Amino acid sequence: MISSIKRFLLFYLLLSIVIISLLALIGNTFLFQRDVKRHFDHHLVNVSRLLLSLHTTHTKQLSNLPFTNIYQFRAWSAAGKLILHSKYITDISTTELNRDQDGFQTIKTKDHFWRFYTHKYKSSQIIIQVGESYTLQKNLVKNIIRNYLEVLIMTCLLLGILIWLTVDYGLKNLKILAEKLSRRSATALEALDVSNMPLEIKPIADELNNLFARLQKAFDRNKHFAADAAHELRTPLAALKTQAQVALLAPTLEESKKTIQKVIDGTNRCTHMVRQLLTLSRLGEEEALQDMQLSDLVTITTDMLAQLAPFALNKNIDIAFVEPDQHKKIIINEPSISILVRNLVDNAIRYTPEGGKVIVKVVNYHDGVVLQVIDSGPGIPQELHPQVFERFYRVLGTNASGSGLGLPIVKQIADLHHAKINLSTPDTDKGLKIEVIFPTF
Amino acid sequence: MRILIVEDDPALGSAIVDGLRHHAHTVDWAKDGIKAFHALNNEEFDAVVLDINLPGMSGFELLERTRNRGIATPVLIVTARELVEDRIRGLDLGADDYLVKPFDLNELCARLRAQQRRLSSRADPTIKYKDIILDPAAHIVTVNGQIITMPRREFSLLQKLLENTGRVLSREYLSQNLYGWKDDVDSNALEVHVHNLRKKFGIDFIRTVRGIGYMIDKEE
Numbered sequence: 085m086i087s088s089i090k091r092f093l094l095f096y097l098l099l100s101i102v103i104i105s106l107l108a109l110i111g112n113t114f115l116f117q118r119d120v121k122r123h124f125d126h127h128l129v130n131v132s133r134l135l136l137s138l139h140t141t142h143t144k145q146l147s148n149l150p151f152t153n154i155y156q157f158r159a160w161s162a163a164g165k166l167i168l169h170s171k172y173i174t175d176i177s178t179t180e181l182n183r184d185q186d187g188f189q190t191i192k193t194k195d196h197f198w199r200f201y202t203h204k205y206k207s208s209q210i211i212i213q214v215g216e217s218y219t220l221q222k223n224l225v226k227n228i229i230r231n232y233l234e235v236l237i238m239t240c241l242l243l244g245i246l247i248w249l250t251v252d253y254g255l256k257n258l259k260i261l262a263e264k265l266s267r268r269s270a271t272a273l274e275a276l277d278v279s280n281m282p283l284e285i286k287p288i289a290d291e292l293n294n295l296f297a298r299l300q301k302a303f304d305r306n307k308h309f310a311a312d313a314a315h316e317l318r319t320p321l322a323a324l325k326t327q328a329q330v331a332l333l334a335p336t337l338e339e340s341k342k343t344i345q346k347v348i349d350g351t352n353r354c355t356h357m358v359r360q361l362l363t364l365s366r367l368g369e370e371e372a373l374q375d376m377q378l379s380d381l382v383t384i385t386t387d388m389l390a391q392l393a394p395f396a397l398n399k400n401i402d403i404a405f406v407e408p409d410q411h412k413k414i415i416i417n418e419p420s421i422s423i424l425v426r427n428l429v430d431n432a433i434r435y436t437p438e439g440g441k442v443i444v445k446v447v448n449y450h451d452g453v454v455l456q457v458i459d460s461g462p463g464i465p466q467e468l469h470p471q472v473f474e475r476f477y478r479v480l481g482t483n484a485s486g487s488g489l490g491l492p493i494v495k496q497i498a499d500l501h502h503a504k505i506n507l508s509t510p511d512t513d514k515g516l517k518i519e520v521i522f523p524t525f
Numbered sequence: 526m527r528i529l530i531v532e533d534d535p536a537l538g539s540a541i542v543d544g545l546r547h548h549a550h551t552v553d554w555a556k557d558g559i560k561a562f563h564a565l566n567n568e569e570f571d572a573v574v575l576d577i578n579l580p581g582m583s584g585f586e587l588l589e590r591t592r593n594r595g596i597a598t599p600v601l602i603v604t605a606r607e608l609v610e611d612r613i614r615g616l617d618l619g620a621d622d623y624l625v626k627p628f629d630l631n632e633l634c635a636r637l638r639a640q641q642r643r644l645s646s647r648a649d650p651t652i653k654y655k656d657i658i659l660d661p662a663a664h665i666v667t668v669n670g671q672i673i674t675m676p677r678r679e680f681s682l683l684q685k686l687l688e689n690t691g692r693v694l695s696r697e698y699l700s701q702n703l704y705g706w707k708d709d710v711d712s713n714a715l716e717v718h719v720h721n722l723r724k725k726f727g728i729d730f731i732r733t734v735r736g737i738g739y740m741i742d743k744e745e
Contacts, residue, residue, distance in 0.1 A: 318605035322626035323537035326544050329630040333547040343543065350536050 090251045097247050098240055105236050113229060120221050125188055128201035132214045135159065136205055139168055139212075154217040156198075158183075162209030174198065174215070183211055190218075197222075257285050265292075273300040306365075313361050316476050316488065320357065324350045353487075360489040363423055364475075367496045378413045381421070381453050381522065382446050388425040389444060396433045396442060403433070406445040414453050414522050416501055424497040425455065427490045428518055432459035436515070452523045460515040469507045494520070526571035526641060526681065527551040527702040531561040531587065532603075533579050537626075541574060541603075544630040549664055549677035550637075553705040558582025565591050569698060570598050572637050577604040577615070585618055592619035599640040603628060638662055645688055652687050654744060657726070659684055673725055678703050679718050686731065691743030693734045 135157055152172075159168035160183060174193050181191055181200060189200045197218035204211045257280075264276065275293040278286055327347045334340035389405050396403040432442045440460040447454045464472055471477050473495040476488035498505050498520055506519040528550050532538040538554050545552045553570075555561035558579040565573065565587075577584035588600060601622040602615045612623045621643075622636050638661050642650060652659040658667045661684060666673045675683070685694065685702055696715060703718070704710045711717075719731055719739060732740050 315605045318626040319534045319537055322603075322605075322628060323534060323540050325627045326537065326540035326630050330540055330543040330547060333544065346536070346540070353536065 089255060090248065093251045094244060094247050098244055101243060102236070102240060105239075109229065109232055109236075112232070113225065116228060117221075117225055120224060124199065124216060124221055125201070128188075128199065128214050128216055129203075131155075131157070132201055132203055132212045135168075135212050135214065136208070136210065139210070140208075154220055156215045158213045160211040160213075167210075181213070183213055191215075254282075257282055261285060261289065271303070273297075273303065309361075309365060312475060317354065317357065320350060320354045324354070357487040357489070360487040360493060364489055364493050364496065367420065367493070367500065376415050376417050379416050379418050379421070380411050380413055381416070381455060382407045382411050384418060384421055385425050385444060385446055385455065388422055388429060392426065392429050392433060395430075399433065399436070399440075400438045401433060401436050401440050401442055403442045404444070406443065408446055408448045410448060412448050412453050412524065414524050416522065420497045420500065424494050424520065427494050428455070428457040428520070431490045432457050432461065432516070432518075435459065435461035437461065440515075449521075452521055454522070455520045456517060458510045458515065458517045460512070463509055463514065463516045464507060472507075473505075494518075526637070526684070527553070527569070527705060528637065529561065529564055529570045529573045529598075530554045531558065531573060531579065531584065532576045533557060534576075541630075541633075545574075545634070548634045549680055550634075551678075551681065551701075551703055551705045558584065558587045562587055562590060565596055565598060566594065568701060571702070572640055573598055573600045574633070574637075575600050575602050575620070577602060577606055577611070585614065588615070588618045588620055599644060601633070601636055601640065603633070635662065641688070652684065654687050654690065654741070657687070659687055668726070675721070675725070679721055682715075682718050683722055686739065686741045690741045693738050693740045695738040697738075699738060 139159060156170045156173045157168070158166060158170075158173060161167045174196075181189065181202075183202055184204075186203055187201070189202065191198045191200060198215045199218060199221075200213055200215045202211065202213045261276070261281075273296045275296060276289050278289045278293070281289050324347055327343055327350060331340045331343035331347065334343055386405065386407075389403070393403055429442065429444060432444075436442055436459045442460075443456075443458045445454075445456040445458070447456060472491050475492045495505060502523060504521045506517075506521065508517045508519070509515070510517040528545055530538060530541050530545070530552060532541060532554070533556050535556075538556065542552045542554050553564065555564055559581045561573075561575075561579075562582060564570075575584045575588065579587070582590075584602065584604065588602075591598070591600075599621045600619065601624060602620045603624045603626060604611070604615075605626045607625045615623055621640055624633060624636065638650070641661070642648070650660070650662060652661070656669050659680075660666075664677075664680060666675065666680065666683065681703055682699060685699065700710065700715050703715065719733075723730055730741065732742060734740060
């Protein structure tokens with residue numbers, strides 16, 4: 085029934101009106117019947133009095149009164165002799181109709197109900213009985229009910245049309261809204277004009293506008309991201325193509341092998357970049373991370389270090405992990421924190437020269453946990469600290485093959501956890517110290 | 526010809542250097558805008574292959590500053606930026622050509638050769654001098670239809686001299702042109718190449734201008 089507001093309103097409004105009208109009809113019929121009865125009784129009393137006043141003077145004429153067969157009367161003398169009656173009298177046995185009983189009685193004959201008024205007048209000792217058929221009363225009430233029902237049906241039809249039109253007009257704004265929305269292209273995400281919207285529709289429009297704004301943001305982000313990604317992949321692709329062409333030109337097999345090795349390295353670099361791009365695109369900026377749970381940062385870090393240690397050892401880098409005495413649990417999203425740790429440690433190994441040192445620490449502090457990654461690489465000059473978190477930014481003079489996305493990924497994950505990132509130079513005055521400070525909430 | 530590569534990406538930079546060397550060019554590689562600017566100010570190049578997104582000084586800025594200084598070396602922009610606005614901006618700032626990454630190495634070489642042709646107002650892609658025909662693209666020299674083989678530096682030297690007939694080219698210029706920023710160049714290397722060319726084309730083919738350099742006489 086809810087599938088159409090218009091039909092819903094029409095149906096239930098009309099139903100209510102019909103029910104109320106019928107109830108009113110029942111009530112009215114009852115009241116009306118009472119009034120009609122009272123009125124007719126009063127009439128009988130008047131006729132009775134009229135007969136009394138007339139019988140002494142016009143006795144003869146009275147018998148010939150042109151009473152139709154819905155009226156009848158009888159008059160008895162004090163001695164009980166029937167002295168007068170109307171032309172038409174029903175055959176009512178005296179047992180049924182008691183002439184000694186003063187007042188009103190309702191009697192049923194073969195096919196009619198009759199209302200009788202019997203009164204003994206003290207002045208002349210005459211008993212006068214006047215009767216009137218009920219048919220008249222009944223017909224009157226029946227007619228009135230029928231008329232009422234006819235009017236009700238007509239009214240309902242008219243009301244139905246009026247309700248339909250009114251609701252239609254009331255819902256016009258919804259229709260306009262729907263039309264506006266249907267005419268939009270998939271990329272038109274500007275806000276709807278809510279200034280003329282009715283109170284009931286405005287919340288919907290407001291929510292739609294909020295949704296549009298969020299979509300627009302996500303849309304822009306994706307567009308920029310795709311453009312950035314395509315742009316940034318052009319250079320490594322150009323390198324691949326050029327290297328491959330150089331390999332074709334190489335005069336000796338040895339030289340061409342050397343160049344093909346470069347092509348393979350370049351492919352690895354592209355793969356790394358694509359993987360990082362995917363990671364970054366999966367981390368939405370607005371949506372909060374799902375599945376946040378109480379986890380141990382030490383365990384996550386240890387697992388990740390176990391995966392990355394071989395790369396460090398390959399480069400002859402001394403890698404060490406320092407864990408706190410107590411493991412403090414914090415509310416984090418484990419998969420993304422693993423990515424954060426991997427990127428930080430991977431960067432440290434990447435930029436630290438052979439024979440260098442990488443130290444990873446988890447330190448407790450009064451209201452949180454800090455992850456520290458300290459390397460003995462070239463470090464990042466103070467003035468470049470804000471820029472290294474920008475996508476595709478690479479510090480000048482670095483020969484390591486980075487994607488320019490590692491630190492932006494770290495930053496985004498940290499932001500989603502309301503964690504702060506500090507870049508500094510370690511106490512040894514060489515290399516880079518990155519701290520990620522997690523609050524415990 | 527001597528070409529300056531301005532590219533910050535290590536993989537692409539080294540690949541272009543290798544590729545152009547295989548095409549018999551002398552190549553020097555600057556990894557940022559500032560180094561490239563100094564190189565262009567102090568040395569002579571036949572062409573510059575310029576990236577736009579560079580650390581230190583952007584390619585556009587480098588182009589603007591070198592042109593303001595009156596340095597007219599042909600510049601071929603090689604960049605990931607494919608927007609028409611960027612192309613227009615680059616060309617209007619004084620670039621001679623524009624290539625979008627990823628590009629074809631052979632096309633890069635062809636465009637560089639075309640630039641050299643335009644520079645010497647030649648319509649003919651080959652250089653003709655008396656009965657010598659030098660084809661820079663095919664890397665072939667013929668005398669009366671007979672192919673003369675020679676190592677790539679000798680070829681470069683011959684091309685440089687033939688492109689500038691009637692003009693004395695200094696020893697330093699020619700040496701830089703052949704070897705670029707290599708430190709370990711034998712000081713007699715240039716003389717050895719000149720000697721070899723004279724053996725092939727006759728003793729009077731290349732004239733020595735004492736204390737200054739070498740030249741090939743203009744064709745009469």
